[in-house]
Amino acid sequence: MTSLDIARSAAASLAKTALDAGDRVGMEDLGRPRSPVLPGTGPRHLTRLQYSLALAHPLGAPSARLRAPFVPAGSLVYALSTFLDSTAATTIASLVRQGHRVIAIDTLPEVSTWSLIERQYLAWNLVSLERRAHIRLAQNLGVPVIAWVAPDRNQQLAVLARPVRTLTSARKARHDGPEDRNQHGPLCARLGFVCPACGD
Numbered sequence: 001m002t003s004l005d006i007a008r009s010a011a012a013s014l015a016k017t018a019l020d021a022g023d024r025v026g027m028e029d030l031g032r033p034r035s036p037v038l039p040g041t042g043p044r045h046l047t048r049l050q051y052s053l054a055l056a057h058p059l060g061a062p063s064a065r066l067r068a069p070f071v072p073a074g075s076l077v078y079a080l081s082t083f084l085d086s087t088a089a090t091t092i093a094s095l096v097r098q099g100h101r102v103i104a105i106d107t108l109p110e111v112s113t114w115s116l117i118e119r120q121y122l123a124w125n126l127v128s129l130e131r132r133a134h135i136r137l138a139q140n141l142g143v144p145v146i147a148w149v150a151p152d153r154n155q156q157l158a159v160l161a162r163p164v165r166t167l168t169s170a171r172k173a174r175h176d177g178p179e180d181r182n183q184h185g186p187l188c189a190r191l192g193f194v195c196p197a198c199g200d
Helices: 003-020 043-054 087-097 118-140 153-160 167-176
Strands: 024-027 037-040 076-081 101-106 145-147
Touching (some): 003 024, 003 043, 024 043, 037 043, 076 087, 087 101, 101 118, 118 145, 145 153
Parallel strands (some): 076 101, 101 145
Protein backbone atom coordinates (compact mmCIF):
# COMPACT_ATOMS: atom_id res chain seq x y z
CA MET A 1 0.00 0.00 0.00
CA THR A 2 1.38 3.42 -0.98
CA SER A 3 1.18 6.68 0.93
CA LEU A 4 -1.42 7.87 -1.59
CA ASP A 5 -3.57 4.81 -0.87
CA ILE A 6 -3.32 5.53 2.85
CA ALA A 7 -4.15 9.22 2.32
CA ARG A 8 -7.25 8.35 0.27
CA SER A 9 -8.43 5.84 2.88
CA ALA A 10 -7.76 8.17 5.78
CA ALA A 11 -9.45 11.17 4.16
CA ALA A 12 -12.54 9.17 3.20
CA SER A 13 -12.79 7.67 6.69
CA LEU A 14 -12.41 11.01 8.46
CA ALA A 15 -14.94 12.64 6.14
CA LYS A 16 -17.53 9.89 6.66
CA THR A 17 -17.16 10.08 10.45
CA ALA A 18 -17.66 13.85 10.39
CA LEU A 19 -20.61 13.72 7.99
CA ASP A 20 -22.29 10.96 10.00
CA ALA A 21 -22.03 13.27 13.03
CA GLY A 22 -23.82 16.03 11.10
CA ASP A 23 -20.77 18.18 10.48
CA ARG A 24 -20.01 20.06 7.29
CA VAL A 25 -16.91 18.83 5.46
CA GLY A 26 -14.74 20.36 2.77
CA MET A 27 -11.41 19.35 1.30
CA GLU A 28 -8.41 20.83 -0.43
CA ASP A 29 -5.65 18.82 -2.10
CA LEU A 30 -2.47 20.86 -1.79
CA GLY A 31 -0.74 18.67 -4.36
CA ARG A 32 -3.05 19.78 -7.19
CA PRO A 33 -3.75 23.37 -8.30
CA ARG A 34 -7.51 23.12 -8.60
CA SER A 35 -10.62 24.30 -6.79
CA PRO A 36 -11.25 22.74 -3.36
CA VAL A 37 -14.34 20.72 -2.52
CA LEU A 38 -16.52 23.27 -0.73
CA PRO A 39 -18.04 22.37 2.65
CA GLY A 40 -21.22 20.33 2.51
CA THR A 41 -23.22 17.64 4.27
CA GLY A 42 -24.99 14.37 3.54
CA PRO A 43 -24.39 11.17 1.53
CA ARG A 44 -24.15 12.95 -1.82
CA HIS A 45 -21.42 15.17 -0.49
CA LEU A 46 -19.49 12.12 0.72
CA THR A 47 -19.69 10.72 -2.82
CA ARG A 48 -18.37 14.04 -4.13
CA LEU A 49 -15.43 13.87 -1.73
CA GLN A 50 -14.68 10.24 -2.61
CA TYR A 51 -14.71 11.10 -6.32
CA SER A 52 -12.26 13.95 -5.73
CA LEU A 53 -9.98 11.61 -3.76
CA ALA A 54 -10.12 9.02 -6.52
CA LEU A 55 -8.79 11.62 -8.97
CA ALA A 56 -5.79 12.40 -6.79
CA HIS A 57 -2.47 11.36 -8.25
CA PRO A 58 1.20 12.40 -7.93
CA LEU A 59 2.22 15.52 -9.83
CA GLY A 60 5.85 15.82 -8.79
CA ALA A 61 7.06 18.38 -6.28
CA PRO A 62 4.23 20.49 -4.80
CA SER A 63 4.06 24.09 -5.98
CA ALA A 64 4.94 26.80 -3.48
CA ARG A 65 1.97 28.41 -1.74
CA LEU A 66 1.89 32.01 -0.59
CA ARG A 67 -0.69 31.27 2.11
CA ALA A 68 -2.53 28.38 3.74
CA PRO A 69 -5.96 27.35 2.40
CA PHE A 70 -8.91 29.42 3.61
CA VAL A 71 -10.59 27.67 6.52
CA PRO A 72 -13.73 29.01 8.25
CA ALA A 73 -13.36 30.09 11.87
CA GLY A 74 -14.08 27.37 14.42
CA SER A 75 -12.97 24.57 12.13
CA LEU A 76 -11.08 21.44 13.04
CA VAL A 77 -8.42 20.83 10.38
CA TYR A 78 -7.03 17.41 9.54
CA ALA A 79 -3.70 17.77 7.75
CA LEU A 80 -2.65 14.55 5.97
CA SER A 81 0.94 14.18 4.87
CA THR A 82 4.00 11.93 4.72
CA PHE A 83 6.06 14.85 6.09
CA LEU A 84 8.82 14.01 3.63
CA ASP A 85 9.11 17.69 2.71
CA SER A 86 8.38 20.96 4.48
CA THR A 87 5.05 21.69 2.76
CA ALA A 88 2.85 20.13 5.44
CA ALA A 89 4.71 21.61 8.39
CA THR A 90 4.71 25.10 6.83
CA THR A 91 0.97 24.95 6.10
CA ILE A 92 0.21 23.59 9.57
CA ALA A 93 2.18 26.44 11.15
CA SER A 94 0.17 28.97 9.14
CA LEU A 95 -3.14 27.37 10.15
CA VAL A 96 -2.12 27.35 13.81
CA ARG A 97 -1.19 31.04 13.62
CA GLN A 98 -4.69 31.69 12.27
CA GLY A 99 -6.12 30.11 15.43
CA HIS A 100 -7.37 26.80 13.99
CA ARG A 101 -7.29 23.47 15.75
CA VAL A 102 -5.18 21.07 13.69
CA ILE A 103 -4.71 17.31 13.89
CA ALA A 104 -1.96 15.95 11.63
CA ILE A 105 -2.24 12.49 10.09
CA ASP A 106 1.00 10.80 9.09
CA THR A 107 0.27 8.82 5.91
CA LEU A 108 3.65 7.19 5.41
CA PRO A 109 3.34 3.38 5.23
CA GLU A 110 5.64 1.12 7.19
CA VAL A 111 9.10 1.30 5.64
CA SER A 112 11.27 -1.80 5.24
CA THR A 113 15.01 -1.22 4.81
CA TRP A 114 16.20 -4.82 4.80
CA SER A 115 16.89 -4.91 1.04
CA LEU A 116 18.70 -1.55 0.81
CA ILE A 117 22.37 -1.34 -0.02
CA GLU A 118 24.57 0.81 2.19
CA ARG A 119 24.27 4.10 0.31
CA GLN A 120 20.49 3.68 -0.02
CA TYR A 121 20.26 3.00 3.71
CA LEU A 122 22.29 6.14 4.46
CA ALA A 123 20.07 8.17 2.12
CA TRP A 124 16.94 6.90 3.87
CA ASN A 125 18.43 7.81 7.25
CA LEU A 126 18.97 11.38 6.04
CA VAL A 127 15.43 11.61 4.68
CA SER A 128 14.08 10.12 7.90
CA LEU A 129 15.93 12.67 10.00
CA GLU A 130 14.46 15.52 7.97
CA ARG A 131 11.00 13.97 8.19
CA ARG A 132 11.24 13.72 11.99
CA ALA A 133 12.25 17.38 12.09
CA HIS A 134 9.10 18.34 10.16
CA ILE A 135 6.96 16.27 12.55
CA ARG A 136 8.63 17.84 15.59
CA LEU A 137 7.90 21.29 14.19
CA ALA A 138 4.19 20.46 14.10
CA GLN A 139 4.29 18.90 17.57
CA ASN A 140 6.11 21.93 19.00
CA LEU A 141 3.17 24.03 17.82
CA GLY A 142 0.85 21.86 19.91
CA VAL A 143 -0.38 19.81 16.94
CA PRO A 144 -0.76 16.07 17.61
CA VAL A 145 0.62 13.84 14.86
CA ILE A 146 -1.06 10.42 14.48
CA ALA A 147 0.27 7.69 12.21
CA TRP A 148 -2.65 6.25 10.23
CA VAL A 149 -1.00 2.81 10.39
CA ALA A 150 -0.85 2.96 14.21
CA PRO A 151 -3.03 0.23 15.78
CA ASP A 152 -4.54 2.67 18.31
CA ARG A 153 -5.22 5.51 15.86
CA ASN A 154 -9.02 5.35 16.31
CA GLN A 155 -8.73 5.76 20.07
CA GLN A 156 -6.35 8.69 19.64
CA LEU A 157 -8.66 10.36 17.12
CA ALA A 158 -11.73 9.84 19.29
CA VAL A 159 -10.07 11.75 22.13
CA LEU A 160 -8.59 14.52 19.99
CA ALA A 161 -11.71 15.18 17.92
CA ARG A 162 -13.78 16.11 20.98
CA PRO A 163 -14.82 19.77 20.89
CA VAL A 164 -12.77 22.16 22.99
CA ARG A 165 -15.16 24.03 25.25
CA THR A 166 -14.07 27.50 26.30
CA LEU A 167 -15.01 29.00 29.66
CA THR A 168 -17.54 31.22 27.88
CA SER A 169 -19.27 28.32 26.12
CA ALA A 170 -19.28 26.28 29.34
CA ARG A 171 -21.03 29.10 31.17
CA LYS A 172 -23.52 29.46 28.32
CA ALA A 173 -24.23 25.73 28.41
CA ARG A 174 -25.08 25.92 32.12
CA HIS A 175 -27.66 28.62 31.41
CA ASP A 176 -29.00 27.49 28.05
CA GLY A 177 -28.75 23.72 28.40
CA PRO A 178 -26.48 21.30 26.52
CA GLU A 179 -25.16 22.28 23.14
CA ASP A 180 -27.16 20.76 20.30
CA ARG A 181 -24.08 19.38 18.58
CA ASN A 182 -20.35 19.65 18.10
CA GLN A 183 -19.44 23.19 17.09
CA HIS A 184 -16.23 22.09 15.44
CA GLY A 185 -17.01 20.42 12.13
CA PRO A 186 -14.03 18.59 10.66
CA LEU A 187 -13.02 19.33 7.11
CA CYS A 188 -11.20 16.22 6.02
CA ALA A 189 -8.74 15.36 3.30
CA ARG A 190 -5.05 15.06 2.78
CA LEU A 191 -2.27 17.56 3.16
CA GLY A 192 0.25 17.13 0.72
CA PHE A 193 -2.92 16.80 0.77
CA VAL A 194 -4.16 19.25 3.52
CA CYS A 195 -7.55 18.46 4.81
CA PRO A 196 -9.35 21.24 6.63
CA ALA A 197 -12.73 20.88 8.28
CA CYS A 198 -15.45 23.39 8.33
CA GLY A 199 -17.50 24.65 11.22
CA ASP A 200 -20.88 26.37 11.28
